[in-house]
Amino acid sequence: MKRVLMRCADGEVFLAAPPDGEASRAPSMEEMENGVAMHPDADTMVGRPRLDNVQACIESVLRDNVPGDFVETGVWRGGTCVFMRAVLKAHGVTDRRVWLADSFAGFPKPDSRTYPMDAVYERYASFAKGLGESIAVPADDVRARFRGYGLLDDQVRFLEGFFADTLPQAPVDDIALLRLDGDYYQSTWEALEHLYPRLSSGGYCIVDDYWLTTCRKAVDDFREKHGITESVEIIDWTGVYWRKEQ
Structure with a gap:
């Protein structure tokens, strides 16, 4: 897979x-x-080390019966979420969902007044063009990729819209795996603010773009504000994660 x-x-x-x-x-x-x-x-920008990490975290929460669903904030083509659903299917798990939170229309306009560090992303359009790939992938295209793998079912749920609008009232009570890939300070902060309190004890928080100054600063500020002391483990050149102990 x-x-x-x-x-x-x-x-x-x-x-x-x-x-x-x-x-x-x-x-x-x-x-x-x-x-x-x-x-x-x-289907994914994530390399082998980060996919291995997702698998290890999923199998850990399944083995330890940590309650909750799996959520990714910022999904692009949806490949990592496809992989999450595939791991659940491989283990015969039918009572957990995979949630895809994304605008499916690209990044929001940076709110550099409230989040000054995000001013750099006012130039992000030219950077995305340099990637040779559009960051905005419509939700129907993502669904089609799930369908192509035979994995589009009721265990796959979409939260369409910007995080500030969708995450506060997201119908997810317990989270066992929270994977952040929002790049912006604002997007990272909003995902943590609204979803981290729902992360079960024993669950995992994975940060895909910790190498980005904006993302790293948001994570560090959130951890400091809320007294999160669990050790941050390195996955590869950009990804990190920790396991919530309390």
């Missing part, structure tokens, strides 16, 4: 054409496998 989502593994492109472009510009196999770059046809 990981190989299909990434379109590469074990030093080879998997079920896809080689990346287009000049050799100097095409992503290397090492970059794709480590999530530094991606195959243009991939």
Whole structure:
């Protein structure tokens, strides 16, 4: 499943054409496998280490009977959530849901007055264009990817809209796995503010873009404000996580 989502593994492109472009510009196999770059046809930007982490966290909460659903805030093409649903299916779990929270229309306009660190994202449109890929992926396209894997069912739920509008009243009582991929200070803070209190003891909080100054600052500020002292563990060059103990 990981190989299909990434379109590469074990030093080879998997079920896809080689990346287009000049050799100097095409992503290397090492970059794709480590999530530094991606195959243009991939369902996820997340490399193997972060997918391995998602699997390990899911299997940990299942083994320890930690109550709650799985939530990702910022899903892009939905590949990581597809993987979450696949792990649940592999374990025969039918009483947990995977929630996809996203605008499915790109990033909100940065509120640099309230969140000054996000002023940098006023230039984000040009950065996204440089990626050669639109950040905005319609919800129906994401559903189609789930459907293609035979994984679109009642255990997959969508929270469509900006976090400030959807997360406060999100119909999720208990969360066992919370994965943040919002990039902005504001998006990261809002996800933590509204969802972290619902994270069960023994559940995991995963941060995909801790390397980004804005995201890291929001996480650090939130942890300090709420006296969160659980150790932050490194996944790879960008991802971190911790397990909620209380």
